Every structure is written in structure tokens, then in C-alpha cells.
Amino acid sequence: MILLRLISWQYARKHKVRMLLTTAGIILGVAVFVGMHTANQSVLFAFQKTIDRIAGSTQLQITAGEPGFDEEVLEKVQNAEVVRVAVPILESTVTTNLKGQGNLLILGVDMTGDRGLREYDLEGGGDDAVEDPLVFLAQPDSLIITKPFAEKNGLRTGSKLPMGTMQGEKEFTVRGIMKSGGLTSAFGGNLAVMDIYAAQKIFGRGRKFDRIDVGLKEDVTLDAGKAAIEKIVGPGFQVEPPSSRGQQFEATASIYSLVSSITSIFALFIGMFIIYNTFAIAVTQRRSEIGILRALGATRKQIRVLFLTESAITGLFGSLLGLLFGILIARALAGYLSVLLGELYGLTQRAEEISLDPRLIAFAVTIGVITSVIAGVLPARQAAAVDPVRALQKGKQQSLSEGENRVRRWAALVCVVLCAICIYFSLYRPAFYAGFMLAVLAALLLSPALSLWISRLIRPILKWLRPVEGSLAADSLIQAPRRTSGTVAALMLSLALVISLAGIARASYDSLKSWLDVALNPDLFVTTSESITSRSFVFPAAIGDEL
Amino acid sequence: MIDLAKVSKQFEGKRKVTALETIDLHIAKGEMVSLIGPSGSGKSTLLNLIGGLDKPSAGEIRIDGELLSGLSDDALTKVRRDKIGFIFQFFNLLPTLTCVENVSLPLHLRGWPRKKIEDRAKELLGLVKLEKRLDHLPEELSGGERQRVAIARALSVFPPILLADEPTGNLDSTTGIEILKLIHDLHDRLGATILVVTHDRSVAESCPRTISLKDGHVIQDVRR
Numbered sequence: 057m058i059l060l061r062l063i064s065w066q067y068a069r070k071h072k073v074r075m076l077l078t079t080a081g082i083i084l085g086v087a088v089f090v091g092m093h094t095a096n097q098s099v100l101f102a103f104q105k106t107i108d109r110i111a112g113s114t115q116l117q118i119t120a121g122e123p124g125f126d127e128e129v130l131e132k133v134q135n136a137e138v139v140r141v142a143v144p145i146l147e148s149t150v151t152t153n154l155k156g157q158g159n160l161l162i163l164g165v166d167m168t169g170d171r172g173l174r175e176y177d178l179e180g181g182g183d184d185a186v187e188d189p190l191v192f193l194a195q196p197d198s199l200i201i202t203k204p205f206a207e208k209n210g211l212r213t214g215s216k217l218p219m220g221t222m223q224g225e226k227e228f229t230v231r232g233i234m235k236s237g238g239l240t241s242a243f244g245g246n247l248a249v250m251d252i253y254a255a256q257k258i259f260g261r262g263r264k265f266d267r268i269d270v271g272l273k274e275d276v277t278l279d280a281g282k283a284a285i286e287k288i289v290g291p292g293f294q295v296e297p298p299s300s301r302g303q304q305f306e307a308t309a310s311i312y313s314l315v316s317s318i319t320s321i322f323a324l325f326i327g328m329f330i331i332y333n334t335f336a337i338a339v340t341q342r343r344s345e346i347g348i349l350r351a352l353g354a355t356r357k358q359i360r361v362l363f364l365t366e367s368a369i370t371g372l373f374g375s376l377l378g379l380l381f382g383i384l385i386a387r388a389l390a391g392y393l394s395v396l397l398g399e400l401y402g403l404t405q406r407a408e409e410i411s412l413d414p415r416l417i418a419f420a421v422t423i424g425v426i427t428s429v430i431a432g433v434l435p436a437r438q439a440a441a442v443d444p445v446r447a448l449q450k451g452k453q454q455s456l457s458e459g460e461n462r463v464r465r466w467a468a469l470v471c472v473v474l475c476a477i478c479i480y481f482s483l484y485r486p487a488f489y490a491g492f493m494l495a496v497l498a499a500l501l502l503s504p505a506l507s508l509w510i511s512r513l514i515r516p517i518l519k520w521l522r523p524v525e526g527s528l529a530a531d532s533l534i535q536a537p538r539r540t541s542g543t544v545a546a547l548m549l550s551l552a553l554v555i556s557l558a559g560i561a562r563a564s565y566d567s568l569k570s571w572l573d574v575a576l577n578p579d580l581f582v583t584t585s586e587s588i589t590s591r592s593f594v595f596p597a598a599i600g601d602e603l
Numbered sequence: 604m605i606d607l608a609k610v611s612k613q614f615e616g617k618r619k620v621t622a623l624e625t626i627d628l629h630i631a632k633g634e635m636v637s638l639i640g641p642s643g644s645g646k647s648t649l650l651n652l653i654g655g656l657d658k659p660s661a662g663e664i665r666i667d668g669e670l671l672s673g674l675s676d677d678a679l680t681k682v683r684r685d686k687i688g689f690i691f692q693f694f695n696l697l698p699t700l701t702c703v704e705n706v707s708l709p710l711h712l713r714g715w716p717r718k719k720i721e722d723r724a725k726e727l728l729g730l731v732k733l734e735k736r737l738d739h740l741p742e743e744l745s746g747g748e749r750q751r752v753a754i755a756r757a758l759s760v761f762p763p764i765l766l767a768d769e770p771t772g773n774l775d776s777t778t779g780i781e782i783l784k785l786i787h788d789l790h791d792r793l794g795a796t797i798l799v800v801t802h803d804r805s806v807a808e809s810c811p812r813t814i815s816l817k818d819g820h821v822i823q824d825v826r827r
Contacts, residue, residue, distance in 0.1 A: 058711045066699035348695045351656060352709045352756070353684025355677050445656045448695060 081327020
């Protein structure tokens with residue numbers, strides 16, 4: 057520990073910028089990893105919370121895809137022995153035509169039964185509307201909005217709210233305002249409740265429901281209730297707890313998560329080479345210091361541990377900085393992800409706060425430190441092997457690099473052969489990925505030899521260009537092929553990452569384009585809403601004939 | 604204290620170079636011996652072998668009765684740490700450490716308690732008359748002062764053997780005489796076995812015994 061303070065700390069203080077650049081790779085890797093995963097988790101958590109809020113005390117939800125299902129199903133479910141309460145739901149995303157407010161989720165509910173599952177805590181005189189559901193039902197333009205939405209738009213009970221419907225833009229009357237909490241915080245307050253039968257008419261859904269929310273009797277387990285209801289409704293229906301909607305969302309988010317994981321792994325890998333390179337240079341620079349320590353009685357183990365501890369501290373420092381940057385990235389990304397997923401689901405659910413998972417933090421820091429320590433192993437070994445006699449002789453240089461060796465070239469050849477086999481079977485996806493990794497490994501194994509050959513090749517050119525500086529520069533590369541190859545490998549991996557990501561993007565674009573060309577050949581599409589995945593309205597049957 | 608029996612050292616390379624050939628030597632406890640010879644005579648190689656920094660190609664070396672041949676690197680390091688102090692021509696102080704820290708370094712490597720280390724380092728710097736330079740960096744010191752710090756560091760554990768490789772070689776003559784006087788003074792006070800490598804005849808002759816080397820052979824062993 058004292059050696060760290062006396063030797064390593066002094067060196068780090070003298071080379072602050074270099075140390076910071078050394079840790080940059082780790083910072084980048086950890087930041088991308090933490091940022092992307094935290095953003096995903098935060099948005100997912102916010103979305104799940106929204107689902108929970110909308111679901112109230114619903115235990116099971118019955119759905120049948122986008123077209124919905126007939127009203128008769130409700131009666132069958134309500135009559136089931138396991139069911140305590142079953143209420144129909146119709147969900148529709150509509151444009152409010154209020155400046156800057158975007159879409160509003162309309163929840164069509166049956167006020168006569170829905171309060172068995174959801175709380176509608178209304179403020180002021182608005183309570184009447186729900187105290188007597190008949191008043192609410194008798195006025196099909198009735199709407200209950202949330203307090204945040206009302207405050208943002210200066211709406212009060214009795215205010216008119218214009219919205220796009222099947223019958224064109226229509227004005228609705230605010231009959232109640234829900235107080236804070238529960239439903240009101242779903243989708244940032246962009247949620248309104250109206251009578252389901254009025255919603256059916258306004259949104260052209262005929263006599264169909266989107267969903268039935270079910271509360272089970274006290275002694276019925278979730279599995280038993282699910283099985284009993286599935287038996288009653290038959291095939292074509294999904295009976296799932298509300299949390300499963302979050303899983304669907306999670307599956308979408310997992311694609312971004314996968315891409316970010318790959319990117320961060322590459323960044324860490326590149327960081328590893330940068331650290332290796334810096335430590336290899338440091339060992340060369342500190343040869344005299346190592347020689348003095350060895351002469352004064354430091355064992356090889358003490359020297360090795362010193363360098364490994366330095367790399368571990370570098371990794372820890374990089375990981376902690378990466379964590380900080382990761383949180384900043386997560387904040388920025390959570391907003392983008394919310395918008396992106398909002399486009400898919402019709403509404404934007406902002407992650408109000410970044411939820412940091414302690415396991416993710418521990419994992420990221422551990423990976424950062426391990427990466428750095430792995431990068432430090434070879435330089436630490438080189439440092440421990442420094443011959444004190446030669447290190448202390450002024451003017452004598454000890455070649456730390458052994459150059460390319462036969463074992464490495466044979467290993468590269470084996471990797472190339474295995475890679476070719478994997479590519480041959482590339483239709484099987486794991487084989488393709490294995491082939492990719494083997495190709496990268498082969499390139500890494502060959503990089504010292506390649507660096508050496510290229511350095512020798514360019515020596516005459518450099519010498520011709522600048523007789524003194526050129527020769528010295530080329531000789532410096534030739535004398536330290538391992539160190540040179542560290543830089544080459546880092547650059548190679550960076551380029552490989554850029555090219556492979558660009559390749560993936562291009563291939564996805566091309567395959568999507570060719571699929572669109574083959575599968576979708578109409579000149580025009582006429583749809584009922586902006587979102588392809590979430591339809592607000594359904595065309596009346598007559599519209600086909602009209603078109 | 605130091606025994607060499609038929610010690611040879613060859614350096615492998617494009618051409619094999621024989622630095623030392625069948626050296627037999629005995630240096631008794633408390634002796635102060637100078638080792639003199641022209642460049643390439645093998646004196647520094649001999650010093651490195653005695654100091655356990657290098658291994659002989661043939662022959663046996665015993666330090667305080669302990670046979671060095673066959674010892675592992677760690678065991679050799681331990682011998683070096685506990686029994687030998689080095690003084691180098693170019694001081695070899697760590698430039699980022701203060702005088703106290705430089706002197707403390709060997710004691711830290713031995714795992715001494717921090718308080719004891721500080722007391723010992725100050726005591727040693729007092730011994731070499733540098734008590735007022737405790738927190739100075741090497742670059743703030745003159746050549747002679749730097750060599751004094753290096754001597755204090757070599758004495759940190761009061762080793763029984765002190766090996767000095769051209770201790771005055773990098774100093775002007777006045778400072779060189781001063782340092783040599785200090786080494787003699789420490790020898791008298793501490794009674795350590797001291798081996799001084801030099802190419803300076805006056806330095807060599809100041810020691811009670813002088814061994815002359817040429818082309819890897821002992822050509823003269825003079826006692827005064």
C-alpha cells in the first residue's frame with residue numbers, strides 16, 4: 057500500500073492527462089453500459105407503474121388482439137364462479153388538438169361496476185358525476201380528466217375539450233377532475249375517463265370491448281382463476297395479469313439493451329487495449345525505478361502486485377467516473393427512449409426518476425475493474441521480469457517485447473480454420489457469432505506480427521521522407537511490437553465496431569426495404585390513425601364501398 | 604563475510620563475452636576493500652554478483668555463510684534486502700520522493716511500522732548531515748548531497764555489507780573526497796564490510812585493502 061502512495065501515486069500525479077486518457081476506455085464502456093441499461097430500466101419501471109395505476113386492483117385482463125371482442129363475452133365472464141368483479145374496458149389514443157399536449161389516452165369504462173377495481177378520487181363538486189353514474193351515462197360527452205392535465209391546460213369542471221373522433225373534431229365536457237395519485241400520474245396525466253358505451257360510438261368500435269378487467273374472489277388463486285376463465289372464453293383470448301403488458305414492453309426495450317451491451321463490451325475491449333498500451337509504455341519509462349526497487353529489496357511479486365493494483369485502481373476510478381457519466385447518459389436517454397417507445401405505443405410515459413439498480417452498479421464496476429486488471433497482467437509481468445542490473449545501467453535499453461512468437465501464429469491459424477468452419481455453417485446463428493469472435497481473436501493474435509511486418513515495410517518509406525526522424529520512428533515501432541500492436545489492436549477493434557454496426561444497420565435497412573417492396577405493393581395506405589401499432593378508430597364497414 | 608570460489612561469469616549474445624574467470628576471493632567481516640581496474644575489467648560485474656543482482660555462470664558465492672548459488676529470485680532478494688546496502692555512481696534516487704521518503708523506501712519494503720521508519724530515516728539523514736534537507740526533492744540537492752541521501756538509504760537497515768559502485772565517479776573532486784571521508788567515517792563507526800568499486804587510484808588507495816582486476820582476473824591483492 058505504501059508503495060502505491062510513494063511510487064504509483066507520484067507517477068500518476070506527474071502524468072495526469074495520460075492517466076485520464078488511459079481510463080477513458082473504461083469510462084466509456086461503463087458509462088454506455090450503465091446509461092443504456094439504467095435508461096431502459098427506468099422507462100420500463102415507469103411504464104410498469106403506469107400499467108399498475110391504470111389496472112388498479114385488477115388481477116387478470118382478458119384481451120383478444122387489436123380488433124377486440126363482442127360484448128357477450130363480458131356476461132360469460134361475469135357469471136364465472138371464480139370472478140368477483142369483471143368490467144369492460146375500451147382504450148383509445150386520441151389527439152387533443154391542445155397545443156403541445158400531444159395524445160391523450162381515453163379509458164372507456166363502465167362506471168356502474170368499474171369502481172370495484174379502480175379509485176376515482178374526484179375533487180370539488182365533480183363527485184356527483186360518479187356518485188350517480190346515470191348522470192355520467194346520460195351525457196355521452198362527459199369526460200373525467202386528471203388534475204395535472206387540467207392544471208396544464210387551465211381546465212375546470214364544465215370546461216370544453218376538443219378531440220379528434222370518428223365523427224370529426226368534437227367537443228367534450230369535463231365533468232370531473234381526478235385528484236393526484238393513482239390513475240392521475242399515468243402517462244404524465246395525459247389520461248381521461250369516459251363512459252365505455254359512448255366511447256364505442258365515438259371511436260367507431262361497434263359493440264366491442266378491448267379488454268375485460270377481472271377481480272377474482274378472495275379464495276381463488278391467480279392460476280386457478282386464469283385457468284377457469286380461459287376455459288370459459290375459449291381459444292383466441294389472452295388471459296394474463298396486468299404485469300404481462302410490461303413484459304411485452306420489456307421485449308421491445310431488450311433490443312436496445314442488447315445493442316447497447318454489445319457497444320459497451322466493445323468499448324471496454326478497446327479500453328483494455330488502451331490500458332495495456334499505456335501500462336506497457338509506463339513499464340518502459342519506469343524501468344530505472346523498477347530496477348532501483350529491485351536492488352533495494354523489492355521482490356518480483358511486490359512489483360507485479362504494484363502494477364496490478366495500479367491497473368485495478370485505474371479500473372475502479374474509470375468505473376466510478378463511468379457510473380457518473382452513465383447516470384447522465386441514462387437521464388438523456390430515458391427521454392429519448394420514452395419518445396421512441398411512445399411512438400410505438402401511442403403515448404409517451406416519461407421516466408420521472410432514474411432508478412439505479414445496485415446489482416447493475418456492482419456488475420458494471422466489477423467488469424470495469426476486471427477489464428483493467430486483465431489489461432495490466434502482461435505489463436505487470438514485464439515489470440516483474442525487469443533485470444535490475446540492466447535497468448540500472450545508464451544508456452542500456454532492455455527490450456521488453458519479445459516480438460511475435462510461433463505459438464501465437466499457430467493459435468491464430470487454428471482460429472482462422474475454426475472461423476471458416478463456423479462461417480460455412482453461418483445459417484445457424486450461434487455458429488455465425490462464434491465465427492465473428494474467432495475472426496476478431498485471430499486478428500488480435502496476429503496483430504503483433506502484422507504490426508512488426510508493416511513497421512519493417514514502412515521503414516524505408518519513412519527513412520526516405522525524413523532520414524533521421526523517420527528511421528527513429530520506425531525503429532521505435534519495430535523494437536516494441538507488442539506495445540505497437542496494442543495501439544493497432546485498439547484501433548482495429550474500434551474500426552471493427554463501427555464497420556460491424558454500420559453493416560448491421562445497412563443489412564437491416566436493405567432487408568426491410570426488400571420486404572416492403574415484396575410484401576407491401578399498394579401505392580397508398582388509408583389508415584384510421586397515425587400509429588400503425590395502436591389504432592384509435594375502426595373504419596365503418598361502409599367506407600370500403602365509398603373508397 | 605564474502606567468499607567467492609572459482610566464480611566465472613559469461614554473457615551470452617552474438618558473441619560470448621567472459622567478464623570474470625575463476626575468481627577466488629575472501630573478504631573478512633568489517634574489512635574495507637577497494638576494487639580497481641580499467642573499464643571492462645569486470646569490477647562492476649563482480650559487485651553485482653556479490654550483491655545478488657546477477658548470478659555467476661560457474662562457481663560459488665557465500666554471503667555471511669549463505670550460499671547464493673541455487674537460491675530462488677525471492678531468496679536472493681531477501682539476502683539483498685537484509686544483508687546488503689548499495690551505493691550507486693548515479694545515486695539512483697527516486698526523483699519524485701523527498702529525502703526522507705527515499706531513505707524510507709527499503710524499510711517500507713521490509714514492512715517496518717511507519718513511525719519506526721520515520722524515526723530511522725531522520726536518524727540516518729542526521730548521520731550524513733542532511734537533517735535540514737528532510738523534505739527536499741533530489742532535484743533540489745547538490746550532487747554531493749544526493750550521494751549522501753543514497754548512502755543514508757544504503758544504511759537504512761544497517762546492513763553488514765555495503766557495496767559502493769564508483770561512489771565518487773559522478774562528483775567533483777572536493778565533493779568526492781567529502782563522500783569518501785563519510786564512507787570511511789561510517790565504516791569506523793558502524794563496522795560494516797565495505798567494498799568500493801573505483802577506477803580512481805586515490806580512492807582505491809584510501810582503503811586498507813585493494814584488489815586489482817584486469818580482463819576478468821584478479822591481478823593484485825594489496826593490504827596496507
